[in-house]
Amino acid sequence: MKVLVPVKRVIDYNVKVRVKPDQTGVDLANVKMSMNPFDEISVEEAVRMKEAGTATEVVIVSIGPKQAQETIRTALAMGGDRGILINTDETVEPLAVAKILAKVVAEESPDLVLLGKQAIDDDSNQTGQMLAALLDWPQGTFAYKIEKDGDALTVTREVDGGLQTVKLATPAIVTVDLRLNEPRYASLPNIMKAKKKPIDEKAPGDYGVDISPRLSVVKVTEPPVREAGEKVEDVATLVSKLKSAGAI
Amino acid sequence: MAVLVIAEHDNASLNDATHKVVTAAAKFGGDVDILVAGEGAGDVAAAAAKVSGVRKVVHADGASVAKQLAEAMEALVVPMMSGYDAVFIPATTTGKNIAPRIAAKLDVMQLSDITDVIDTDTFERPIYAGNAILTVKSSDAKKVITVRGTAFEAAGEDGSASVEAADAPAGPFKSEFVSEQMVKSDRPELAGAKRVVSGGRALGSKEEFDRLIVPLADKLEAAVGASRAAVDAGYAPNDYQVGQTGKIVAPELYVAVGISGAIQHLAGMKDSKIIVAINKDEEAPIFQVADYGLVADLFNAVPELTEAL
Ligand SMILES: Cc1cc2nc3c(=O)[nH]c(=O)nc-3n(C[C@H](O)[C@H](O)[C@H](O)COP(=O)(O)OP(=O)(O)OC[C@H]3O[C@@H](n4cnc5c(N)ncnc54)[C@H](O)[C@@H]3O)c2cc1C
Ligand SMILES: Nc1ncnc2c1ncn2[C@@H]1O[C@H](COP(=O)(O)O)[C@@H](O)[C@H]1O
Numbered sequence: 001m002k003v004l005v006p007v008k009r010v011i012d013y014n015v016k017v018r019v020k021p022d023q024t025g026v027d028l029a030n031v032k033m034s035m036n037p038f039d040e041i042s043v044e045e046a047v048r049m050k051e052a053g054t055a056t057e058v059v060i061v062s063i064g065p066k067q068a069q070e071t072i073r074t075a076l077a078m079g080g081d082r083g084i085l086i087n088t089d090e091t092v093e094p095l096a097v098a099k100i101l102a103k104v105v106a107e108e109s110p111d112l113v114l115l116g117k118q119a120i121d122d123d124s125n126q127t128g129q130m131l132a133a134l135l136d137w138p139q140g141t142f143a144y145k146i147e148k149d150g151d152a153l154t155v156t157r158e159v160d161g162g163l164q165t166v167k168l169a170t171p172a173i174v175t176v177d178l179r180l181n182e183p184r185y186a187s188l189p190n191i192m193k194a195k196k197k198p199i200d201e202k203a204p205g206d207y208g209v210d211i212s213p214r215l216s217v218v219k220v221t222e223p224p225v226r227e228a229g230e231k232v233e234d235v236a237t238l239v240s241k242l243k244s245a246g247a248i
Numbered sequence: 249m250a251v252l253v254i255a256e257h258d259n260a261s262l263n264d265a266t267h268k269v270v271t272a273a274a275k276f277g278g279d280v281d282i283l284v285a286g287e288g289a290g291d292v293a294a295a296a297a298k299v300s301g302v303r304k305v306v307h308a309d310g311a312s313v314a315k316q317l318a319e320a321m322e323a324l325v326v327p328m329m330s331g332y333d334a335v336f337i338p339a340t341t342t343g344k345n346i347a348p349r350i351a352a353k354l355d356v357m358q359l360s361d362i363t364d365v366i367d368t369d370t371f372e373r374p375i376y377a378g379n380a381i382l383t384v385k386s387s388d389a390k391k392v393i394t395v396r397g398t399a400f401e402a403a404g405e406d407g408s409a410s411v412e413a414a415d416a417p418a419g420p421f422k423s424e425f426v427s428e429q430m431v432k433s434d435r436p437e438l439a440g441a442k443r444v445v446s447g448g449r450a451l452g453s454k455e456e457f458d459r460l461i462v463p464l465a466d467k468l469e470a471a472v473g474a475s476r477a478a479v480d481a482g483y484a485p486n487d488y489q490v491g492q493t494g495k496i497v498a499p500e501l502y503v504a505v506g507i508s509g510a511i512q513h514l515a516g517m518k519d520s521k522i523i524v525a526i527n528k529d530e531e532a533p534i535f536q537v538a539d540y541g542l543v544a545d546l547f548n549a550v551p552e553l554t555e556a557l
Binding site for chain 1: 361518
């Protein structure tokens with residue numbers, strides 16, 4: 001089974017973002033960038049499939065600026081085989097990302113595309129499902145467990161109310177959730193090895209995909225700030241405060 | 249103008265998330281129809297017909313949409329969209345699974361998790377775990393939207409819309425439902441609860457979580473939530489996770505017990521009306537959003553609080 005893993009370079013999850021005073025966006029200058037945490041989980045899963053003998057090749061793909069190359073290198077150091085960088089400085093919306101990925105799929109013919117359920121910058125939670133629609137492939141979103149079952153995949157999904165298991169014919173799209181696995185840290189020797197792994201460089205134009213945005217930013221503002229309240233000294237005080245506030 | 253709302257339900261009852269989406273759809277404007285897709289979901293269709301302000305209910309009943317899997321829902325909804333300007337879908341796991349598939353087929357860029365409708369092209373939605381609010385304008389002719397329930401009031405139930413039958417799509421589809429393990433509970437549902445008690449990593453075990461958090465929630469008639477750390481450690485089921493990548497809640501009262509207040513957690517609960525935090529570290533970030541903060545060891549404070557209520 002060949003596995004394609006799209007990874008996105010995003011603001012590190014530990015960074016508290018600041019909205020720019022001119023309300024055009026958030027300030028990304030000099031902030032730490034990392035691989036989207038969900039994509040670390042999908043890379044880890046693909047690498048584990050390779051180690052278990054179910055995956056034959058793990059191809060990492062990222063659409064983004066030149067620096068997304070570092071994100072691909074991180075995935076290669078975790079165990080990916082080779083990378084494809086689709087280089088653009090434009091903001092690429094999930095629909096356009098899915099369209100580009102559909103072309104990459106046509107070229108690479110993977111049996112499985114493993115994506116993150118959500119990018120923690122735009123919080124869209126769209127790309128995997130859109131790619132599945134464009135390819136007319138089945139989808140297993142928010143995966144908690146993935147098992148190969150002959151030519152099919154059995155995917156257990158995290159859903160409201162519990163867990164749901166579906167069976168997907170392959171080729172298929174799976175998006176991963178937090179509990180699927182715990183991603184490894186790349187070891188120093190593997191980081192060195194990853195430097196020699198090939199990364200192809202392309203541009204959206206090479207795939208003939210129009211990436212012009214459908215959405216435009218009117219403004220980006222700070223959320224209303226919540227004032228810290230008061231510290232109460234004991235449980236009895238807490239109860240009486242809650243009573244007088246009408247909360248209980 | 250007309251808007252299609254996709255109902256959230258379990259074939260037996262209509263989920264309140266639907267009423268909230270109807271409110272958002274009404275703000276968009278035009279006629280609002282509700283699609284009930286399910287199997288043996290007649291009661292749900294009847295309940296949907298009572299939602300205030302609804303023109304008609306379209307009821308598609310059949311095995312292919314029994315679990316509202318995305319492939320079948322795409323086949324059902326995409327052809328219907330010729331008669332609608334927008335489809336509004338709850339931002340539940342079911343809705344998030346379906347909506348982008350419909351959007352891609354219609355070649356439109358979806359708007360996820362909206363918290364306000366400014367006009368028929370302009371919407372508000374949180375980004376970066378709610379640390380920024382984006383006002384965004386769509387140039388697509390049709391809109392595919394998922395709606396954050398906590399941002400809208402539930403529509404009333406004084407309607408009397410007609411119910412029209414539609415064919416469920418014929419399968420087979422490339423995905424198939426196998427089984428589900430649902431957490432059985434008599435408690436209020438987390439997403440719509442008036443009160444929520446959440447426990448964090450500090451509980452230390454499932455036994456302690458059940459021994460301390462559950463009775464407090466019982467006393468308050470509250471839903472139970474958890475931080476990601478508590479869920480990952482197996483103290484609570486997956487769907488109890490409150491936060492950026494879990495459930496978004498905005499109850500009248502949120503009690504955070506042994507939770508530090510990471511931005512990902514705050515993203516899911518900071519719109520609660522009153523927040524109580526119990527944490528032994530007075531520097532814990534949760535106190536920055538808490539109305540009432542109690543610096544204490546939870547193993548003493550929680551039983552005492554449960555007792556005092
Ligand atoms: C991609 C991604 C998505 C995420 N999504 C979510 C999400 O949706 N929801 C979420 O919650 N998190 C999420 N997280 C995780 C988040 O970053 C934090 O790691 C998590 O919220 C921490 O959980 P916690 O507060 O229970 O644990 P900790 O941060 O370990 O905090 C435990 C707290 O308990 C206090 N404590 C310890 N002992 C006691 C005691 N005896 N009495 C009282 N207090 C005590 C400590 O002072 C501490 O403040 C996500 C992370 C990533 C990377
Ligand atoms: N620019 C990108 N390059 C590669 N993969 C991406 C990109 N944007 C999104 N993805 C993938 O799609 C997933 C969901 O992103 P989103 O739909 O934006 O929330 C991510 O976890 C990635 O796997």
